[in-house]
Amino acid sequence: MKHRDSRLFSMFIGPKGENIEILKNEILYGLDRHKRWRSDYTPDDPSPVAGTDFSRDTQKLHRAVEALLDRLERDNPHYFHPRYSAQMLKDPSIPALVGYFLTMLINPNNHAYEGGPATTEMEMEVIEDLQRLVGFENGWGHLTSGGSLANLEALWAVRNYKGKGRVLFSVASHLSWKRICDILDIRDFKELPADSRYRMDVDALKKELASGEALCVMANFGTTGCGAVDPLDEILSLREQYGFHLHVDAAYGGYFRSLLLDEQSRLLSREQVGSQISPYLYDQAAALCRADSITIDPHKHGLMPYGAGSVLYRREELRQAILNTAPYTYHVKEKPNIGMFTLEGSRPGAAAAGCWLVHQMFPLFKDGIGSVLDATLAAARRFAHLVDGAENLRALTSPELDIFCLYAVDHSRRISAVNSQTLKIYNQLSIENPHAPFILSKLLIDKNTAARMLPDHQPDADHLIAMRSVFMKHWMGVDEESSWLEELLKEVEKAVNS
Known part of the structure; x- marks a missing residue:
């Protein structure tokens, strides 16, 4: 070893x-614990299953499993x-698989608190971990089915909160961004050129910002193509001048900020981090805490199987722009009902449990x-x-x-x-x-x-x-x-x- x-x-x-x-x-x-949990519930109830011969069904199931x-x-x-x-x-990872599988047996739905009390609490704890990871002191966030849905929800919330304006992202960005603009009927978007490092061309960004009002600039922290990291520090300086919303798509690279943190989530010095992280990467990772919203995927470098993304907002009030409710759910008022502020409806509590168990290890x-x-x-x-x-x-x-x-x-x-x-x-x-x-x-x-x-x-x-x-x-x-x-x-x- x-x-x-x-x-x-x-x-x-x-x-x-x-x-x-x-x-x-x-x-x-x-599985043993789960069987006991089921059998201990109303033990005097008659069993609808006992005494039945299932041999034909189980043989057929086994053949189907073999074919699968x-x-x-x-x-x-x-x-x-x-x-x-x-x-x-x-x-x-093994913790991800164990957490997901064992929770899947219960099948909680984190859309509303009553659909998954334990896993809703776990999701909130996972989000608190992710907020500490990126350096958000407060704010809001939740798990999603993936990065594309997280990106879509973030731009939806920004559009509803801030109104009209141009959306800017580089040609190196994920393919979902043009789709998202189409879904949200945002016609005023622009793909900016990339430089020789496959990063956003900041000079081109400056020209676009000077030519008209920008609603949102989307920067990458780990492009899908080659893992490039856009110059967040320079883009943040432009935000101070032009006032746009900065969303960072860190679906792939966000977890790398953990290399900059001690056990109390405090930022380590460059010397403490070591030469594995370049000065440029250190500076951009440190700057993540100043973004307005971030996408980060546990199913990429968070050791989870697919079906676990997340979106994080630095300011909680942004979620109010997409608030929605229904007469048939969200009845536990004093507890978090995540689905009131999400694009997706039903979301598997098993994903939250898997993330939670990964974070324990x-x-x-x-x-x-x-x-x-x-x-x-x-x-x-x-x-x-x-x-x-x-x-x-x-x-x-x-x-x-x-x-x-x-x-x-x-x-x-x-x-x-x-x-x-x-x-x-x-x-x-x-x-x-x-x-x-x-x-x-x-x-x-x-x-x-x-x-x-x-x-x-x-x-x-x-x-x-x-x-x-x-x-x-x-x-x-x-x-x-x-x-x-x-x-x-x-x-x-x-x-x-x-």
């Missing part, structure tokens, strides 16, 4: 299923393994969940270092978080030729190849941004193609002696030279 924090090994099932017994023991314990597992194992890539780094698919500070993120950062930086020494490969950008993109060199210095070389990698090391030893994805960069990233190349293609690796799974970063990254580089070089 090469890492001092045993939780990085014990609290995950493992690439070979090494810890499945830990998961099984907690699930079986929970056959399809899942046959048709899915091995998302859990570090050899898969194509998409944002992290192997959920991995609190949101440097030596808690930060230990996991430190390892993912280490993997991305180590692979970037290996690529730096490769003759026929180049990094698209230096990794700010744990997503790394590269492209293949072509000495003609034409974008089209670079794309042809890079596609050799994609054809060999992607889901397109059923026998691929590693699975990566590709990123298409628009022509204008590509010209900024590769200014010495002829822009003779509509886009630049880069290979993308998402090092979400921490296994490559916990053991410096593991050879996965070296083997990955060897396979990438082999594909280019084929």
Whole structure:
């Protein structure tokens, strides 16, 4: 074991299923408790189930389960393994799985307090943890089904609270933002160019702000494409001048702020944080507390399975802009009824319970969940270092978080030729190849941004193609002696030279 924090090994099932017994023991314990909880309720009631032969039904169920597992194992890539780094698919932690599964047996609905008293309280505790993580002293927030719904609700609330104005975000932003503007019938929006680091072009933002009133500027803390972090400190200075609402889409990167926090959620100095976090990343993460609203996804770096996003508001009054009620619910008035202030109606209490249990094992500070993120950062930086020494490969950008993109060199210095070389990698090391030893994805960069990233190349293609690796799974970063990254580089070089 090469890492001092045993939780990085014990609290995950493992690439070979090494810890499945830990998961099984907690699930079986929970099932026994759940059976007792049911049987102890009105014990004198007759059972409608007792004395019935279920053998035919159970045999049919077992055959259906076998068919289900056959399809899942046959048709899915091995998302859990570090050899898969194509998409944002992290192997959920054991606490997340246990918390979600055992609560799912009760099936609470956190729309209203009466639908899930215990899990509503857990959700509020999870949100308090997330508010401390980003540095919000007060405010409001709740869990969502994902980042797109969180983004939609945030802009809906801002539009209702502040009125009209232009919405601004960069071309590197998540695809949901144009959809959201369409759903909300916001026609006055603008995609700003990205710079050579795939960050928002602040000069372009300044020009747009000077040309008309802005309702909301959306900045990224971890773009989907390559994990880029927009210059929040500069954007915040512009907010002081122009008064727009600043929403930060930190769905992917928000949890990295834990690397800056001690056990009391106090900001550590740069020296205490260490060299793993660049001065630029430190400054932008520190500035998150000044945003007006934030999206952050527990189902990305919060160790949860999919179906758990969140939206956070720095000022609680923003929720009043979307307040709604109904005659058939919200009857427990003295308790939190989250659904009165959410876009979504029914929301699974199991997601709140899973998050809550994760936070018990991995609190949101440097030596808690930060230990996991430190390892993912280490993997991305180590692979970037290996690529730096490769003759026929180049990094698209230096990794700010744990997503790394590269492209293949072509000495003609034409974008089209670079794309042809890079596609050799994609054809060999992607889901397109059923026998691929590693699975990566590709990123298409628009022509204008590509010209900024590769200014010495002829822009003779509509886009630049880069290979993308998402090092979400921490296994490559916990053991410096593991050879996965070296083997990955060897396979990438082999594909280019084929």
